[in-house]
Amino acid sequence: MAAVVLSSEGKFERFAGPEEVGVIAISGPNVFAGYVNPEHNKELWIEIEGERWLNTGDLGRQDQDGYFWLTGRKKELIIRGGHNIDPKLIEEALHKHPAVAAAAAVGSPDVYAGEVPVAYVQVKTGASVTEEELLDFAAAHVPERPAVPKHVRIIPHLPLTAVGKIFKPALQQREIEQAIISEAAAAGVSIISVTPDHDPRLGLVARIRTDGRAEKLRHALACYAFKFEILE
Numbered sequence: 001m002a003a004v005v006l007s008s009e010g011k012f013e014r015f016a017g018p019e020e021v022g023v024i025a026i027s028g029p030n031v032f033a034g035y036v037n038p039e040h041n042k043e044l045w046i047e048i049e050g051e052r053w054l055n056t057g058d059l060g061r062q063d064q065d066g067y068f069w070l071t072g073r074k075k076e077l078i079i080r081g082g083h084n085i086d087p088k089l090i091e092e093a094l095h096k097h098p099a100v101a102a103a104a105a106v107g108s109p110d111v112y113a114g115e116v117p118v119a120y121v122q123v124k125t126g127a128s129v130t131e132e133e134l135l136d137f138a139a140a141h142v143p144e145r146p147a148v149p150k151h152v153r154i155i156p157h158l159p160l161t162a163v164g165k166i167f168k169p170a171l172q173q174r175e176i177e178q179a180i181i182s183e184a185a186a187a188g189v190s191i192i193s194v195t196p197d198h199d200p201r202l203g204l205v206a207r208i209r210t211d212g213r214a215e216k217l218r219h220a221l222a223c224y225a226f227k228f229e230i231l232e
Helices: 087-094 131-141 168-187 215-221
Strands: 002-006 012-015 022-026 045-048 051-062 068-073 078-080 083-085 100-110 114-123 151-154 191-199 203-210 227-231
Touching: 002 045, 002 051, 012 045, 022 045, 078 100, 078 114, 083 087, 087 100, 087 114, 087 131, 100 168, 114 131, 131 151, 168 191, 168 203, 168 215, 215 227
Parallel strands: 114 151, 203 227
Antiparallel strands: 002 012, 002 022, 022 051, 045 051, 051 068, 078 083, 100 114, 191 203
16 A cells, blocks of 8 residues: 555556655555446556556555555545645635534636635534634635635535535535636526536536527536536
């Protein structure tokens, strides 16, 4: 097992140093040979010094005593103009605020940076705080400048999975929908509906139904990284 630093293309660059967060990779006779469906093996393997290692998708660090500590999931990374941002940096900072019951940071689509960090917050019962106050608090406590969220959004309840974990895809879908609505308003296009659809080949696709004047919207959305389809 090792924490490794990968290139933007997912290639091995070096082993992470002590206490440095990297992608957790494992190798050995107990590691499975891969998925039956070849598409599922994409980015699954890392070649390290001529050997094949499994990319677990987990982020973690190894301490001075050799113990590994998991810190998050690679697929949750927010990539802002080439900066890889661990959402936990933002969430842990916001959790220090006495009014915050729970926080979740996700990437919001951005034309120039690819995505920017946005934080969703559930406030403790009886507490009073504004989004502006939480944004200022985050700016003062998030240790990395690129990780400071562009927005903090207070919502009554964060979406949860069946086992009680925060369901971040629902928050990411909200951000994508908001980007689509904003671009549609700028293009003078009326949105009838935006429906997220999980395509087995393409992943998340935003299905957009408009009033029929969609060419300007299609051109505007082409600058974003998310996948979409306009249904006129």
